[in-house]
Amino acid sequence: MNKKISGTPFSEYREEQVRVNVFDYFVTPSFFDQFYDTKPLLIYGSRGSGKTTLFKALALSDAKNVESYLSDNSYIGIYYRIDLNIMASFCGCGVSDDQWSKLFAHYFISALNYELIRQVIDIKDKIDFTDEKNFSKKYARLFSGKSSAVSLEELKDVIYNELYLVREYINNCANQEYPHIGDFATIIKELPSDLLRAIRNYDFSEKIIFYLVDEFEGLNDWQQRSILSFVKYSDDKHTFKICMRPDGLKSAETIGGEFISETDDIKSIDLNEKILNGKDGYYQYALDVCKKRIELFCNKNNFDINNILNFEDIFEELNFEHEMEIILKNRGKEKEKEISAFLNSIEYNSSEVNDYFQRNYFDFLLFRIVFLKKKSNVSVEDMWEMIKTKNKKYDTYVHNYKESLLYYLYLSSSKNKIYSGFRTLVNISGGTLRYLLEICNEIFEIAIANEKFSYEKPKVISYKTQTDAIYEISNKRVKQISAIPEIGLNIRTFIIALGKICQAYHKEERISKIEPNHFSIKSSNGRIEENVRIFLKECVTRGVLIKCKNNKAKNAGYIGADEFLYVLHPIYTPSFQISWRRKQKIEFDIEEVNILISNNTLEITKLIKKYMKKTNLLNENVNLDYMQLKFFFTEES
Amino acid sequence: MGGYFEKMFFWEEFLCYYSKDKLNFIGNSSSEKRSENVGKIDKLNEQCKCTYFFLDYDYEEDSFECNNEKYDLKSQAFTFLRKLDKSIPVILNITSMNLRLMGTLLFNIKKIGFKEVYCLYTEPLRYCKNIDGSDEEEFVDRFDLYKKFRGIEPIPGFLRANDDKLDEKWIAFLGFDGKRVEQINDRYDFADIVPVITLPSYKPGWQNYALQENIDIIKSVERKPEYIIANSFLSAYDYLEKMKKTYPKTYLRVTPLGTKINALGAILFCLNNVHNVELLYDNPKEEGKISTECGKTYIFDISEMINQ
Numbered sequence: 001m002n003k004k005i006s007g008t009p010f011s012e013y014r015e016e017q018v019r020v021n022v023f024d025y026f027v028t029p030s031f032f033d034q035f036y037d038t039k040p041l042l043i044y045g046s047r048g049s050g051k052t053t054l055f056k057a058l059a060l061s062d063a064k065n066v067e068s069y070l071s072d073n074s075y076i077g078i079y080y081r082i083d084l085n086i087m088a089s090f091c092g093c094g095v096s097d098d099q100w101s102k103l104f105a106h107y108f109i110s111a112l113n114y115e116l117i118r119q120v121i122d123i124k125d126k127i128d129f130t131d132e133k134n135f136s137k138k139y140a141r142l143f144s145g146k147s148s149a150v151s152l153e154e155l156k157d158v159i160y161n162e163l164y165l166v167r168e169y170i171n172n173c174a175n176q177e178y179p180h181i182g183d184f185a186t187i188i189k190e191l192p193s194d195l196l197r198a199i200r201n202y203d204f205s206e207k208i209i210f211y212l213v214d215e216f217e218g219l220n221d222w223q224q225r226s227i228l229s230f231v232k233y234s235d236d237k238h239t240f241k242i243c244m245r246p247d248g249l250k251s252a253e254t255i256g257g258e259f260i261s262e263t264d265d266i267k268s269i270d271l272n273e274k275i276l277n278g279k280d281g282y283y284q285y286a287l288d289v290c291k292k293r294i295e296l297f298c299n300k301n302n303f304d305i306n307n308i309l310n311f312e313d314i315f316e317e318l319n320f321e322h323e324m325e326i327i328l329k330n331r332g333k334e335k336e337k338e339i340s341a342f343l344n345s346i347e348y349n350s351s352e353v354n355d356y357f358q359r360n361y362f363d364f365l366l367f368r369i370v371f372l373k374k375k376s377n378v379s380v381e382d383m384w385e386m387i388k389t390k391n392k393k394y395d396t397y398v399h400n401y402k403e404s405l406l407y408y409l410y411l412s413s414s415k416n417k418i419y420s421g422f423r424t425l426v427n428i429s430g431g432t433l434r435y436l437l438e439i440c441n442e443i444f445e446i447a448i449a450n451e452k453f454s455y456e457k458p459k460v461i462s463y464k465t466q467t468d469a470i471y472e473i474s475n476k477r478v479k480q481i482s483a484i485p486e487i488g489l490n491i492r493t494f495i496i497a498l499g500k501i502c503q504a505y506h507k508e509e510r511i512s513k514i515e516p517n518h519f520s521i522k523s524s525n526g527r528i529e530e531n532v533r534i535f536l537k538e539c540v541t542r543g544v545l546i547k548c549k550n551n552k553a554k555n556a557g558y559i560g561a562d563e564f565l566y567v568l569h570p571i572y573t574p575s576f577q578i579s580w581r582r583k584q585k586i587e588f589d590i591e592e593v594n595i596l597i598s599n600n601t602l603e604i605t606k607l608i609k610k611y612m613k614k615t616n617l618l619n620e621n622v623n624l625d626y627m628q629l630k631f632f633f634t635e636e637s
Numbered sequence: 638m639g640g641y642f643e644k645m646f647f648w649e650e651f652l653c654y655y656s657k658d659k660l661n662f663i664g665n666s667s668s669e670k671r672s673e674n675v676g677k678i679d680k681l682n683e684q685c686k687c688t689y690f691f692l693d694y695d696y697e698e699d700s701f702e703c704n705n706e707k708y709d710l711k712s713q714a715f716t717f718l719r720k721l722d723k724s725i726p727v728i729l730n731i732t733s734m735n736l737r738l739m740g741t742l743l744f745n746i747k748k749i750g751f752k753e754v755y756c757l758y759t760e761p762l763r764y765c766k767n768i769d770g771s772d773e774e775e776f777v778d779r780f781d782l783y784k785k786f787r788g789i790e791p792i793p794g795f796l797r798a799n800d801d802k803l804d805e806k807w808i809a810f811l812g813f814d815g816k817r818v819e820q821i822n823d824r825y826d827f828a829d830i831v832p833v834i835t836l837p838s839y840k841p842g843w844q845n846y847a848l849q850e851n852i853d854i855i856k857s858v859e860r861k862p863e864y865i866i867a868n869s870f871l872s873a874y875d876y877l878e879k880m881k882k883t884y885p886k887t888y889l890r891v892t893p894l895g896t897k898i899n900a901l902g903a904i905l906f907c908l909n910n911v912h913n914v915e916l917l918y919d920n921p922k923e924e925g926k927i928s929t930e931c932g933k934t935y936i937f938d939i940s941e942m943i944n945q
């Protein structure tokens with residue numbers, strides 16, 4: 001009987017989409033125990049890296065079994081997602097900054113604790129809350145200044161009213177009085193410990209409250225400082241864990257001007273770094289996540305999970321030789337002419353050499369690179385000797401240029417790079433789990449539609465399907481690169497221009513730079529302008545660029561205006577037919593960067609042409625259409 | 638359909654219908670031909686005493702100027718409107734009015750309690766941006782109508798919150814500029830998205846532009862787009878009402894990126910439903926002309942709805 005199956009195991013690839021309990025999908029990463037630390041934690045992770053999922057795994061609201069959660073954990077996680085729309089409204093109205101600051105602090109603490117009280121009410125039937133009346137009375141007064149409450153439910157209403165009054169004030173500031181500000185400092189200091197002490201069972205008195213604050217990058221700098229002021233005064237009864245996108249921290253200061261220090265006050269975790277740490281760290285984690293999804297899917301749809309081969313083996317994987325074969329198919333005459341023409345041009349066209357290279361095209365390409373890069377003390381004979389004997393130097397060249405040559409061949413023969421194998425999918429996702437799941441979803445959807453893939457009798461998914469899926473997702477992601485609202489469309493224009501410049505290097509015969517997909521900035525005065533800094537920060541926050549330390553200063557005299565490298569996120573690399581690997585960088589002048597971020601398409605095009613000229617591509621028919629994907633050239637065509 | 642009847646007039650009909658002796662006309666300064674105010678005021682002056690107020694909205698300062706007086710949008714729009722006699726009907730020319738200004742005015746009009754309220758809108762005949770994009774415009778979208786945005790920020794008067802953490806639904810009235818929807822979703826990452834397209838649109842085939850420009854988000858959701866009528870604010874209002882009734886325990890976030898008339902419906906709905914409905918908007922800055930020439934002019938009587 002044919003079953004109608006809805007979706008693929010990877011259909012729900014965003015945390016917000018996961019309709020079953022998040023714990024069902026959750027795979028504990030190796031570094032997760034760091035999240036239990038009672039010290040405040042700042043967690044950086046790009047979009048789709050799993051930040052929210054990790055938080056939800058700690059949150060009481062998402063506990064699959066509340067009793068187990070309360071018994072097994074030494075913490076109570078209260079998840080709070082910052083709403084950009086609300087936080088952006090704390091401004092204007094002729095109100096002073098100080099008044100907004102107090103109002104914001106009052107609102108934030110009220111919102112956090114409204115969530116806490118709401119969660120406690122939800123589990124009230126399971127806990128033994130003593131002295132609810134006094135607790136509620138005390139905090140009703142602290143929040144509102146006047147109200148009374150005798151139960152948690154009434155306290156919740158009091159806090160709700162405070163939130164409502166702040167919003168009403170913002171909506172009607174012309175006609176409303178500035179609202180009462182609760183004693184937020186006392187509330188945040190005392191409420192967690194009072195609450196934990198008041199609950200008798202499940203060892204609440206030994207627990208700590210984790211305030212899990214998500215989307216911190218959405219706040220402006222004074223708001224972040226306000227919250228950091230609370231973070232600094234975490235204690236053994238409450239602490240903060242704050243998630244944000246990379247470079248999302250706008251200020252490391254508190255309202256009082258104190259700096260938050262890594263050693264004394266907080267810890268920080270870079271999720272991307274953690275996930276990618278170690279040779280196979282991310283790979284194994286990604287594999288476990290995918291296997292878990294397959295397992296859930298099979299269970300849900302009554303498939304025998306043993307039907308699914310080792311998950312990795314479902315993906316056909318081509319090796320280097322296979323790819324070369326595909327690229328060079330039907331290029332016999334072309335290769336012949338190319339080799340002969342080159343050897344003639346360097347006056348080294350003996351029959352021995354020519355015949356050898358006709359049979360070993362890869363070695364010819366290497367030889368050509370060596371020749372084009374040659375130093376004056378190296379003769380053509382030495383180069384030939386190196387190729388013929390395959391000595392150590394040859395091995396070094398192969399190691400350095402093998403992958404580059406693959407990209408070169410694809411680009412010069414106008415064929416689309418093949419992507420195959422689970423490891424490749426993991427690499428292209430660049431540490432962002434969401435991208436991997438999206439790619440897998442696309443692969444399975446195409447496989448089901450075009451290859452009649454079935455879960456009951458699964459077979460290996462072809463490299464063509466995998467490649468199609470990767471291009472689909474990569475191109476979609478490029479198109480989705482959004483604007484920075486305040487300064488317009490620059491990010492996508494910038495990324496397209498960067499992609500084209502990198503592509504020019506990949507298409508260069510002599511491969512002057514090995515697989516560049518990242519850049520650093522050089523400036524004559526060692527400074528980077530503020531607008532460039534802001535722009536690059538936004539690119540990093542949005543996950544379009546990955547920022548790394550630039551450890552390889554060229555020489556002592558090198559003025560690194562920016563100590564960082566900016567790497568194009570691997571998910572975009574297929575769209576530009578460039579490598580995802582981090583090899584050699586491009587160094588842009590600050591003036592060039594200014595052009596690239598300027599949105600001035602004329603100047604940008606000129607700059608791209610300049611790089612094409614550098615890489616000898618200028619005579620090519622330059623196609624500036626960023627939609628790189630041409631119809632896929634299959635071996636059957 | 639809900640409990641309201643859409644009172645819509647063509648311009649010429651309104652001129653015949655309107656019988657009061659006074660009228661307050663509020664319009665904004667714009668370079669767009671279709672938002673031209675003077676000709677309309679002259680016509681109205683043939684019928685009644687029409688007092689006009691031209692508002693010059695400043696995007697950077699979030700304020701507007703009228704008769705050489707500056708008003709902060711958030712804190713002084715109320716003051717401006719309160720100077721008007723609320724018993725005299727008011728007509729808002731919303732054609733090229735920034736939605737932020739329009740929403741704030743309507744919020745305060747409701748609060749003050751103006752008895753008779755009309756909105757005037759002139760359709761565009763065509764949009765003048767990049768429809769036949771040339772190669773030089775490779776980096777620019779076909780409907781790159783706005784370049785700058787204030788960003789996501791509540792329109793004054795429309796701040797709400799999902800305090801009880803209800804499941805959320807994002808209802809996006811899709812326009813021609815597909816990037817806006819992506820920008821907003823980039824910040825919020827909504828799980829449940831309801832794309833809404835106008836059909837019939839102002840001109841036959843224009844719904845296809847909206848489909849094409851928003852194809853990525855439409856493909857990514859698990860449902861087909863919904864449809865509302867482009868030149869009907871009641872269509873938008875009733876649709877939202879239907880959604881609220883169908884999903885009573887869901888927090889609705891509404892983003893009106895489509896027609897101004899549909900946005901009017903969304904604004905009125907949000908004004909009349911303060912719980913679990915929120916307007917989510919990216920506040921673009923209009924720069925220069927977006928459209929050329931004029932289509933039909935409509936007048937909508939929203940008195941009953943705004944005074945609910």
